[in-house]
Amino acid sequence: MLENQDLGLSLSLSFPENKTTNSLQLNLFSSLASSTSPSPSPSPFNLLQKTCWTDSFPSSDRNLETCRTFLKGIDVNRIPTITDTEEEEAGVSSPNSTISSLSGNKRNEREINCEEELDCCRGISDEEDGETCRKKLRLTKDQSAVLEESFKEHNTLNPKQKQALAKRLGLRPRQVEVWFQNRRARTKLKQTEVDCEFLKRCCENLTEENRRLQKEVQELRTLKLSPQFYMQMTPPTTLTMCPSCEQVAGPPTPSPPGPTNVDPRAHQMGLAQQQRPMPFNLWATSPVPHRPISALNPRS
C-alpha cells in the first residue's frame, strides 16, 4: 500500500509573492503530456527529472509474493511468457480489447474469456485456473518504485515505452498501462483535494476581510454622524487623509528629524509606505500555490 510519500505527493505552504517563505509546493509528479498524449490539460505540476527509466531493473522481492500466491494455486505476479509479450507487441492489447469490449455484466462470460487470456498469457493449465479471472495482482515494491520513477519521467507512455517497461518489470503492457491510468487518476484526485482546500481557505479569508471592512464602514458612518465626537477622536487607525496631498494614508508616525519642507513626491512615497498593509493576505495561509481556477477543469 502506497502512502503519500510513495505517491510522491508532498505539501508545503506557499505564498506567491514570496516563494521563500510559507512556500507551498504541491510536489505532484508532472502531468505534462508526452508527445503522444492527446490530453489538452495543462498542468501546474512540477516535472521532476529523474534518471532514465530504462535503467537496469533492480532485483525484486517477488519471491515472497510468489510463494504466497503459489500456495493459492496461481502466481499472479508470474512473469508473462514470451507468447504474451509477442501478443502484446502485435498490438492485441488495448483498453477496449477482448475483455473490455464485452458488453454488460456477463460475469461468467467475462471470466471465461479472462481466464483464457490469462492462460494464454501465463501458460496456466486448465487444472490451475480454478480461481476467478479478476485475480488481483499486487505489485512488488520494486515494481512500484520503477513505475513511480517512470511516472516522474513522463506520466504517459508511448507504446514503445510501455512495452519496454513491461518487459523490464515482468508485467504485461496492459498492466503497465492500467497502472499509469490509475496513477494519473490518483494524482488528479490529490490535486483536486488540494485545490479544494485552497479555495476553501480563500473563501474563509475573503469572508473575514469582508467582515472587517463592513465593521470599518460601520465605524466610519458612526463617526460621520457625530462630528463632535469625531473631532475628539484620534484618527482612525486605518484611514488618514494627508492634508497636503489629500491622499489616504495609514496612521501617523512620529516625523523623523530633518527639514520640515519635504519633497511632495517623497512625502507621497512615505505615505505609501505608511499605508497600512492588508491585515492579512489572501494567500498567506493558503496551503497551495495560486492557480487559475480554469486549471481546475483542464478539459473544459
Place this chain on the structure above:
DNA sequence: TGATACCAGAAGATTACGTCA
C-alpha cells in the same frame, strides 16, 4: 476541402480483490 467512419488512447466511474485493524 468538408464530411464521415474508424481507431487508439486518455479520463472518469465503477467493480472487485487483497490487506489490515
Place this chain on the structure above:
DNA sequence: CGTGACGTAATCTTCTGGTAT
C-alpha cells in the same frame, strides 16, 4: 474467525484527436 475500511488493480464507458476514405 468475521467484518468493515481502505488502497488499488482491473474493467467499462465515454470522449477526443488523428487518419484514411
